[in-house]
Amino acid sequence: MTDNLTTREQxxxxxxxxxxxxxxxxxxxxxxxxxxxxxxxxEKVGNSAAAVRNELAVD
Structure with missing residues (x-):
């Protein structure tokens, strides 16, 4: 996510x-x-959201 909370970027x-x-x-x-x-x-799989979802078994 963007670090600048004042912008309206995706x-x-x-x-x-x-x-x-x-x-x-x-x-x-x-x-x-x-x-x-x-x-x-x-810590186990890295900061990729997809990898974390897979690790936590969340769709």
Missing amino acids: PDRSTINMNQIHEVRYWTKHLNVSKQELQKAI
């Missing part, structure tokens, strides 16, 4: 940035997981 949802609080909030809600579960999945 967010980049292909990667997950754990350093951006709004992204962590979005992804934990979207994937229905805790922040710790999200972090573990990212």
Whole structure:
């Protein structure tokens, strides 16, 4: 997702940035997981949203 919250660009949802609080909030809600579960999945497979979805078995 874009780091500049004042722009109206389409967010980049292909990667997950754990350093951006709004992204962590979005992804934990979207994937229905805790922040710790999200972090573990990212540590295991990288920050690709598709890879994290596969790891967490979320469609």
